[in-house]
Amino acid sequence: MSSPRWRRFRYTLYSPFYDGLVGFDGVRRRSMELAAPRRGERILIPGAGPGRDLHFLPEGVEVVTGDLADGMLRQLRRRAARIEERTGSVMQVVEMDAQATGLPPASFDVVLLHLVAAVVADGRACLAEATRVLRPGGRLVVFDKFAPEDRPLSLLRRVANPLSRLLFTSLDRRLGELVEGLPLTMECREPAALGGFFELALFRRQD
Ligand SMILES: C[S@@+](CC[C@H](N)C(=O)[O-])C[C@H]1O[C@@H](n2cnc3c(N)ncnc32)[C@H](O)[C@@H]1O
Structure with missing residues (x-):
């Protein structure tokens, strides 16, 4: 049950409620501080959901963003259009698989992976794809829930993981x-x- 169809279906199902439930505005602000996008830079936001991140971008940037789920894409398109009109930033919204975007290599200054790396079927493929499209010296910010590096998975994580991963x-x-x-x-x-x-x-992309 980790097929793209299931992911598309369930995130379309969640999409009417998602924006009201998942805020993390403080974290998004901090993420933007770390990534420090500047006017004129190109930013990729895959798996953007309804696009809450877009509010925290500086003006005058060029954004490519997308998602897999139709419901999320509809909200993302509406929000991107509003922000584009207000700020003069360029926002391109496309249906996109974060594990294989089809975008040219080394074509972005910043990639934001917010609550995506632990959601996609293959987290390593997602990180590899973000790295591929970053120019040398480009910045990648990852925001997600990760297991501790240096100890075995807790019993709670092991028990909760199958259902959590499914839903x-x-x-x-x-x-x-x-x-x-x-x-x-x-x-x-x-x-x-x-x-x-x-x-x-x-993270910074090495030369
Ligand atoms: C937990 S939400 C995070 C949304 C948003 N990034 C945020 O920070 O609020 C995960 C999003 O990833 C999308 N998604 C899942 N698998 C994906 C994939 N392979 N490619 C692109 N988006 C995907 C879902 O449709 C959903 O909108």
């Missing part, structure tokens, strides 16, 4: 494993919410 998100992914072997340097990793259950990390 929401995986609880057994380690960020270190997702980025292993990729040309990325981790510049910071910090607790983001729920006592460190959610984390934020900033």
